[in-house]
Amino acid sequence: MSNSLAIAAVTTTLRNLISQAVAQELGDGIVTTQPPDKARYHHDKNQINLFLYHILPNASWRTMDLPNRVKPGEIGQPPLALNLYYIITFYGKDNDDILAHRLLGKAMHILNDYAVLNPADIKISLSESDLHNQVERVRITLQSMSLEDVSKLWRTFQTQYRISAAYEVSVVIIESSRFVKTQKPILTRGGDSEIDIESGKDVET
Template structure:
């Protein structure tokens, strides 16, 4: 999710997109021409920041222990006023510059992730799940008059834009309870599977859900290296089927062929080894490689790291603190957002995240000596699976994996 510098990142991205036309400033209306050489200029002024109504009404996705609701992200709409100035304050030149600027913004109505990362990568806006979109907004005569009068300056021809949505993460992370192992007094069937929700038919390729085959339809388990995916839908015929895996941390998507045994309603896929942990997007394309192809709707695909056996040792000179070392597979890439979940706490790693590195975490002793603590690794918002690999001949596991637990010294 984005940090508190998200607003700055959006403004910088808009300025960078317009910089090829003329110098771009971000000043209040009464100071836009201050210090300018009276030449061509664009001024991008952020005049309003408002909560996003759609995200504001969404319930948090889960609940913390004790029924306390999770903190949703701060969802904002940013409203800008773009003003053009011609050379020597010539109005015809200003009109030409304004039209060219509007053309550029219309072409880039969805802010590219690469552009947001390039101007301010640490803001994290390029990693948020919703794309940032730019929409022109009509300001009536009265509203524009009040805006310019408030700055006690002469009106210049301007156009307003709204940027939506910018998501800023909370500073106070919620509690991290362990996942529910079993629902109700008894499983739905002898293998512990939940029933799916029926979906209506529609024309063309349609994806309804994606699950990990070993977990028999349990769509709460994320994908990992070595897993085989089951993609359920309709109309997945008419030629070879290929899967397109996209991820915010990949410059290019990953393509993979459907595995043998796929049908028009059920496509089997292997999780690409190069797909990073976090939230990916899956689309199926039906048709020959040379075209034409028909693409399906997109489904989110959470991807988790696979943990090795962790170790825990006391930290010398720091009583009450233990150092936990957690090996994980190669789905971890540079500078991912990583947290260790242990004993209801969330702890950042001791060093910067590097691909292939074994991470260590210093955390306050989360229990009495000899207590068993289950560990999870949260990478870009997706938690590792603290359960053992399911046995096809037995019901799904309902106990935590001892390999992913440590005994406190």
């Protein structure tokens, strides 16, 4: 299962996929991972900026143990299951908005084509994360955001609005490093008490 490098593995994989899109569309350009207020510092280059702006727990995995990791009678620490939220911003060379729109179209195209991340791409990006071995596939979903939501988001960034697209990436499962605990077996002998097999002492019920 994946470890604490899983978030970095997702970001790196997305950056690599988008870099390929830039090269295919315009032949040159860069992909950065900066906060939007600090992203644009290469005005002489085509640029796409990928920024992880929000993280939420994945509700469906919150109380689940990993398959085949917890045996009957054992108590496992649930994994840390996360949904990651990215915003992607586009800048054309010399602030040419037509170039920015070409980058927008190409990046959205490739993220749609790779809506389920290929484990091989993840492994190439950051093999140490073990995210490529995750039982649940990592999926990319374009987010539907109202104009009000977009305005609030950019006000949070404290910078001028740029054409952008928002995506959810889920689920990223980080396995717990805590040991699995085994419940103490209890033998019932009747009445109002039980016997703890390990200690041989009565346990009030």
